[in-house]
Structures are given as C-alpha cells and as structure tokens.
Amino acid sequence: MQQADLFANQDEPSPEQRVKELRRQLEHHNRLYYSKATPEISDAEYDRLFRELEELERKHPELHDADSPTLRVGGEPIEGFEKVRHLVPMLSIDDVFELTPEALEKSPGTRAEKELIEFYQRVRKGLGHDDVAVTIEPKIDGVAVSLVYRNGKLDYAATRGDGTTGDDITHNVRTIRSIPMELACTKAPSIPPLLEVRGEIFMPNEAFAAMNAERDEAGLPTFANPRNATAGTLKQLDPKIVAKRPLAFLAHGIGAYEGPALETEHDFHSLLDALGIPRNQPVIDAHDLESTLDAVGQINTLRHELDYGTDGAVVKVLKRSEREKLGFTSRAPRWAAAYKFIPEQKETTLTAVTIQVGRTGVLTPVAELKPVLISGSTVSRATLHNQDEITKKDIRIGDTVLIEKAGEIIPAVVKVIRHHGHSQPFSLFDHVKGCCPSCGGPISQEEGFVAWRCTNFQCPAQAVTRISHFSSRKALDIEGVGETVAEALVRHGHCKTPLDLFELDENTLANLNLGTDEAPRRFGEKNAAKVISALEDAKNKPLHRWIYAMGIRHVGESAAKELSRLHADLNELADSPILRELLADTRIDAKKKNEKLAEYAITGDVGPAVAQSMVEFFESDAGRFALKRLGKLEINPKSGNFLPIAAKADTSKMPLAGLTFVITGTLSMDRDDMKAFIEEKGAKVSGSVSAKTSYLVAGEGGGSKRDKAETLGVNIISEDELQELIAAKSQG
Ligand code: IVH
Numbered sequence: 001m002q003q004a005d006l007f008a009n010q011d012e013p014s015p016e017q018r019v020k021e022l023r024r025q026l027e028h029h030n031r032l033y034y035s036k037a038t039p040e041i042s043d044a045e046y047d048r049l050f051r052e053l054e055e056l057e058r059k060h061p062e063l064h065d066a067d068s069p070t071l072r073v074g075g076e077p078i079e080g081f082e083k084v085r086h087l088v089p090m091l092s093i094d095d096v097f098e099l100t101p102e103a104l105e106k107s108p109g110t111r112a113e114k115e116l117i118e119f120y121q122r123v124r125k126g127l128g129h130d131d132v133a134v135t136i137e138p139k140i141d142g143v144a145v146s147l148v149y150r151n152g153k154l155d156y157a158a159t160r161g162d163g164t165t166g167d168d169i170t171h172n173v174r175t176i177r178s179i180p181m182e183l184a185c186t187k188a189p190s191i192p193p194l195l196e197v198r199g200e201i202f203m204p205n206e207a208f209a210a211m212n213a214e215r216d217e218a219g220l221p222t223f224a225n226p227r228n229a230t231a232g233t234l235k236q237l238d239p240k241i242v243a244k245r246p247l248a249f250l251a252h253g254i255g256a257y258e259g260p261a262l263e264t265e266h267d268f269h270s271l272l273d274a275l276g277i278p279r280n281q282p283v284i285d286a287h288d289l290e291s292t293l294d295a296v297g298q299i300n301t302l303r304h305e306l307d308y309g310t311d312g313a314v315v316k317v318l319k320r321s322e323r324e325k326l327g328f329t330s331r332a333p334r335w336a337a338a339y340k341f342i343p344e345q346k347e348t349t350l351t352a353v354t355i356q357v358g359r360t361g362v363l364t365p366v367a368e369l370k371p372v373l374i375s376g377s378t379v380s381r382a383t384l385h386n387q388d389e390i391t392k393k394d395i396r397i398g399d400t401v402l403i404e405k406a407g408e409i410i411p412a413v414v415k416v417i418r419h420h421g422h423s424q425p426f427s428l429f430d431h432v433k434g435c436c437p438s439c440g441g442p443i444s445q446e447e448g449f450v451a452w453r454c455t456n457f458q459c460p461a462q463a464v465t466r467i468s469h470f471s472s473r474k475a476l477d478i479e480g481v482g483e484t485v486a487e488a489l490v491r492h493g494h495c496k497t498p499l500d501l502f503e504l505d506e507n508t509l510a511n512l513n514l515g516t517d518e519a520p521r522r523f524g525e526k527n528a529a530k531v532i533s534a535l536e537d538a539k540n541k542p543l544h545r546w547i548y549a550m551g552i553r554h555v556g557e558s559a560a561k562e563l564s565r566l567h568a569d570l571n572e573l574a575d576s577p578i579l580r581e582l583l584a585d586t587r588i589d590a591k592k593k594n595e596k597l598a599e600y601a602i603t604g605d606v607g608p609a610v611a612q613s614m615v616e617f618f619e620s621d622a623g624r625f626a627l628k629r630l631g632k633l634e635i636n637p638k639s640g641n642f643l644p645i646a647a648k649a650d651t652s653k654m655p656l657a658g659l660t661f662v663i664t665g666t667l668s669m670d671r672d673d674m675k676a677f678i679e680e681k682g683a684k685v686s687g688s689v690s691a692k693t694s695y696l697v698a699g700e701g702g703g704s705k706r707d708k709a710e711t712l713g714v715n716i717i718s719e720d721e722l723q724e725l726i727a728a729k730s731q732g
C-alpha cells in the first residue's frame with residue numbers, strides 16, 4: 001500500500017484515462033442510484049466526481065463524447081424527429097378488463113373475474129394444460145419506449161408510434177438519468193450483442209406535483225396528469241427542456257434479442273439486474289386463477305405506495321416457450337392481459353372559490369370543497385389553476401363536482417356534474433375587484449399567459465421572491481442574500497420590500513436566525529459584514545442592474561440595458577420623455593413612432609409593452625414610494641452605457657471601431673459583461689465565428705468556436721491580449 005503511494009505521481013493517469021475512469025464511475029453510481037436504490041457514495045461525492053469530469057472535458061474538448069454523464073443536461077435542439085422502424089413490432093394488449101374499486105372489493109362473480117377466467121381458459125386451451133404459471137405486475141401509466149443496446153451501448157431510443165415505426169427520441173432519452181448509456185458488465189455473464197428493452201418513461205408522482213405547482217406559480221399552463229406531462233416532454237425538440245423535467249424509466253419487456261437463452265420472465269429480470277437496467281417492480285408469481293386474481297388485488301392496494309401512476313395490472317405467461325406457442329394476434333400477444341383500475345372519483349359540493357397569491361404574484365383560484373375521502377385521504381380543497389380552467393369547465397360556486405387525485409397526489413376537479421339554481425358563475429377579476437388580495441395592488445394578465453398577476457413591487461406575498469431576485473448575481477449581486485436569508489428576513493419582520501435591505505444594520509443581520517426556534521442557526525458576524533459591504537457596492541452599480549433588480553414585468557436584462565442606454569440615471573428614467581412618447585405614439589401615430597425609434601435607434605428589446613410597464617411602475621404607489629426612498633438613501637444609479645442617439649453617435653473614433661468579436665470559453669467576467677465591455681469600445685460582438693470575425697476572445701475551454709476560428713484563420717486572443725489591443729489602439 002505504502003509503495004503504491006510512493007509511486008502515485010508516476011502512475012498519474014493521462015487526462016484521457018481519467019476522463020474514461022470518471023465516466024465509468026459516474027455511470028456506475030447512476031446505476032446504483034436508479035436501478036438498485038443502493039447508493040455507495042454521498043451526493044456531495046458524486047458532485048465532486050461530476051465537476052472533475054466537467055472540468056477535464058472543458059480543458060480537453062477533443063475528448064468529447066455524446067454519451068458522457070455530463071451531457072445529460074441536454075445537447076443541441078433537433079429540427080424534427082427521425083423515423084425508426086422497430087426491429088420487432090411494438091404491440092399493445094388486447095385483453096384489457098376494466099376494474100372499478102367496488103368490483104375489486106367484491107371478489108367472486110364480478111364481470112372482471114369472468115373476463116380473467118376467459119383469458120386464462122384461452123391460455124390453457126392454447127397450451128393444452130392447466131395451471132399455467134404467470135406473473136402479475138403494475139401497469140405503468142407512462143409512455144412506451146424501446147431502447148436498443150448494441151454490444152452494451154445505447155444505440156437509439158424510439159417511441160412506439162404506430163407499432164411498426166416510431167420516433168427517434170435518443171436526444172431526449174440521454175437526459176433521463178435512470179437510463180444507462182452503457183450497460184454494466186460486472187455481474188453479467190456477458191453483454192448481449194443485441195438487446196432491445198421495452199418499458200415506460202414516466203414522471204414520478206411527487207416530481208409531477210412539484211412541477212405543476214411551479215408552473216402555476218410561473219403563470220404557465222399545467223399538465224392534467226403525469227402521463228400527459230411525460231408525453232408532452234418527450235415531444236420536445238430541445239433536449240435542454242427535457243433535462244429540466246423529472247422523467248424516469250422502468251423496463252418491463254424485451255423486443256429484439258441476441259444473447260444467452262432466456263427461459264422465463266425471471267431470467268429476463270436477472271439479466272436486467274445484472275446489466276443495471278431499472279425494472280418495474282413488484283412482480284408477483286401466480287400459478288392458478290385464484291392466486292392470479294389475488295395478485296391483482298394486491299397490486300391495487302399497493303399501487304398507492306408506488307412513486308408512479310399505475311392504471312392497472314398486467315398478467316403475463318411466465319415461460320418464453322409457452323409464449324411462443326401462444327403467439328400473437330395481428331395487434332397483440334395472446335400471452336398477456338391487463339386490468340385497468342378506474343381511478344377513484346367522488347362527487348362533492350364546491351362551496352367557494354378562494355384566491356391564493358403565490359410567491360411570484362400569480363393569483364391562483366382554489367376550490368373549497370365539502371370534505372370527501374378519496375384514495376385514502378380527505379380532500380377539502382383543489383386547485384383550479386386559473387380563470388381559463390374555470391371558464392372551460394364552467395365551474396360555478398355551489399355546483400356538484402367530480403373530484404379525483406391527479407397523479408395520485410393532487411386533488412383535481414374533473415368536471416361539473418350538476419349546476420344548481422343557486423350556483424354562481426365565478427370571475428377571478430371581479431371577485432378580487434381588480435386588486436391583489438394580499439396587498440391591494442393592481443393585477444394584470446399578460447398577453448399569451450393565462451394567469452393574473454399582482455404587479456406591486458411591495459406585495460408582501462412576493463417579498464421573499466423579490467428580495468432574492470433583487471440580490472441575485474445578475475441583479476445587484478448582494479452575495480449572501482439568497483432564498484434562505486430573504487425568507488428569514490421577511491419571517492422576522494426585518495424586510496417587507498427589497499429596499500428595506502438598505503436599512504439593515506450589521507448586528508441585526510449577524511443575529512438573524514436562519515433556522516427554527518428549536519434549532520436556531522445564526523447568520524453570523526462574518527456573513528453579516530459581507531452583506532453590508534455588498535449593499536454598499538450595490539449603491540454604485542450601474543443603472544441597468546438596478547432596473548433589472550426592480551423585477552418590473554417584461555423588463556429582462558436586455559430591456560434593462562437598452563433603457564439604461566437611453567437614460568443617464570434613474571431619475572431621468574422615472575420621468576422619461578422617450579418612454580412616454582413611445583407609448584403615446586403607439587396610440588396615435590405609428591409613423592411618428594417609427595421616426596422616434598429611428599432617431600434613438602431603439603432596439604427591439606424596448607417596445608410598447610416594456611414602455612407601458614415602466615411608466616405604470618413609476619406612476620404606481622409602489623414605484624413612487626421606491627423612488628422617494630432611494631432619494632432619501634441618496635441612491636441615483638447612473639447609466640454605464642449612456643448613448644441615447646446611437647444612430648448619430650460617432651463610434652468611428654472608438655478604439656475597436658469597425659471590428660467584430662466573438663467570445664468563447666470561461667473568462668474573468670460573465671459573457672454579457674464582456675459583450676458590453678467590447679461594445680463600449682466601439683466593436684460589434686457576434687454569436688458565431690465566420691470569415692468576417694476579426695478576433696475570437698477565448699478563455700478556458702470553448703471547443704467548437706475555437707476549432708472554427710482555427711479553420712478560418714481568425715485571430716484567437718486571450719483576455720489579456722484584448723486589453724493590450726485596446727491599449728494599443730487607444731494610443732494609435
Ligand atoms: S407488458 C406487448 N408490462 O401498456 C404487450 N406493458 O396496453 C406486453 N405497459 O404496450 C406489455 N406497464 O406500453 C407491460 N408492466 C407492464 C406495463 C406495460 C405499462 C404499457 C405498455 C404496453 C401497454 C399495453
């Protein structure tokens with residue numbers, strides 16, 4: 001052992017070896033985590049390995065591999081889906097029996113049992129013997145997928161499509177971490193040359209509930225159930241979006257196969273386990289009709305504990321030889337049947353609609369219900385998502401409605417069963433009289449969005465979100481004030497709005513309790529000092545950061561920069577003749593407006609929506625109040641890029657005039673700041689390298705742009721060389 005340590009340096013692996021090793025280890029831990037649920041290392045250790053790999057891949061772009069665990073965040077968007085012809089048709093199940101919760105309770109003599117007897121008898125007859133061994137497992141309510149592995153590597157993934165031809169969804173499947181890109185070979189006797197795994201991609205119930213809640217908050221339409229969310233996600237052309245959605249996979253079947261013989265379903269399961277492919281569980285064995293029916297009942301009880309939606313149970317003949325003997329009809333195997341569990345639904349009365357104001361100001365209508373017991377718990381409230389949903393379903397107060405749990409977790413109003421004479425239609429806007437129920441501020445509905453939103457900068461319901469946004473890196477960068485601190489500041493009554501931060505003293509901050517009364521956690525002197533100094537720095541941050549930090553609707557970073565180009569400081573912006581004219585002109589004279597746009601060369605980042613939003617903000621009570629407070633604090637942020645008449649500005653004398661730059665890799669400042677810096681010196685900054693590019697400013701990494709610049713013979717310079725260039729040009 002000691003000797004090995006002595007020579008450790010000599011044995012240091014090459015970057016290529018280390019990258020390979022890290023990829024192998026990360027895949028291994030992914031597999032342990034997802035297919036066996038027996039992690040060997042902590043999340044922190046996993047993150048460390050992950051970051052080491054990321055770093056090495058950035059330094060060595062030549063070691064790129066589309067299958068690397070780091071690329072599970074999604075590659076480039078695709079144009080459209082390629083079609084794949086399935087090696088073996090992807091069939092469905094013909095024998096599907098519906099089973100209501102009541103039918104399951106009364107066992108003998110029900111229709112469902114009769115259908116199972118018929119299926120079982122057909123199987124017996126086909127095989128010529130009694131007591132056929134079968135397995136019973138949950139039917140996953142997901143999207144069917146086929147994963148083709150050749151020599152242990154994922155070759156492609158495809159949807160079922162029409163059963164013969166499906167869509168190639170490999171780019172999206174790469175982002176699903178429970179799907180191995182490479183199969184484990186440790187315990188497997190050997191890797192099968194060809195293995196087509198069939199299974200379901202789904203969204204775990206809890207992740208679905210959290211995602212829908214987030215979408216409600218963001219004013220985006222929600223998904224009706226986890227299956228729709230999954231199907232919608234897999235249709236995305238941009239894998240980066242898919243990577244952000246919590247999808248998972250479980251295997252339940254096999255398609256094309258070349259490898260050691262598999263006699264039974266159990267052999268197949270052992271193979272999946274050895275290869276590290278997560279599979280659907282539990283699988284219950286049964287050997288006759290009675291135990292089969294009993295197993296279906298067990299699955300029905302058990303399904304509430306599973307983390308995915310199940311809409312039934314699947315019964316399959318155990319032995320492969322018997323399956324072959326039974327064969328297929330044109331559409332489905334004769335060796336499988338399915339029970340479909342009808343979700344539990346209950347009727348109840350909708351007694352009222354209340355409004356919740358979310359952390360981002362979205363007003364969400366909530367149905368107050370006469371309490372009913374559904375799928376094991378009492379339900380007395382259900383989200384109605386938004387006004388559109390209420391209108392579409394024609395939900396009125398006093399109605400008898402049908403309730404179920406979407407994805408087993410979230411109570412939802414399925415539909416109205418009956419309106420009554422006394423039922424009252426509901427309008428969210430009228431109900432709140434156009435004002436936010438939390439602060440009384442104005443509400444607005446943006447074009448293209450279903451949600452109504454409170455626009456008040458000082459709304460207490462939004463305090464935490466607004467304070468953390470105000471302090472975020474791209475806003476005023478008040479390091480240390482993230483969600484947790486913002487939440488504690490609001491909870492303890494120290495802050496109601498972002499500007500209250502400037503009234504904090506070091507002592508209050510140091511004693512701030514981030515924990516609970518039982519388990520207190522002090523913010524501490526060191527952190528407090530850092531925040532106070534960051535707040536001092538913030539006072540002198542350029543205008544565009546302040547505009548962005550205010551969190552005014554429609555005003556993102558680009559609009560904020562354009563606004564700060566047009567105004568010298570905050571006070572000028574608050575009383576902006578340009579914005580007023582922009583607005584007035586849209587109402588009166590489009591031609592005049594265009595002239596104005598031409599005069600100031602206003603970019604598309606600032607249009608009527610932004611102008612309206614800005615003017616409304618400064619005219620609102622909250623806006624006026626904010627200005628007054630800033631005045632008292634002697635804060636009047638100055639523009640860092642003031643150049644109101646760009647069209648007439650003489651850029652020709654600036655040091656980098658006439659040059660075009662492209663930026664790549666990791667630099668000392670972030671991309672946007674570097675872009676602004678170069679533009680201030682009179683140059684253009686473009687997103688891609690072409691023959692017209694004068695210089696590529698390259699930090700560490702930056703693979704493809706660097707390659708292209710090299711191919712085209714474009715000058716590649718470092719950040720230091722850029723500074724030298726500016727210095728030289730300024731003198732010259
Ligand atoms: S076995 C060829 N097992 O349900 C049919 N299917 O309606 C054999 N499904 O196409 C399928 N969970 O996409 C099987 N545990 C499970 C399943 C399952 C969901 C899907 C599958 C199939 C459809 C049948």
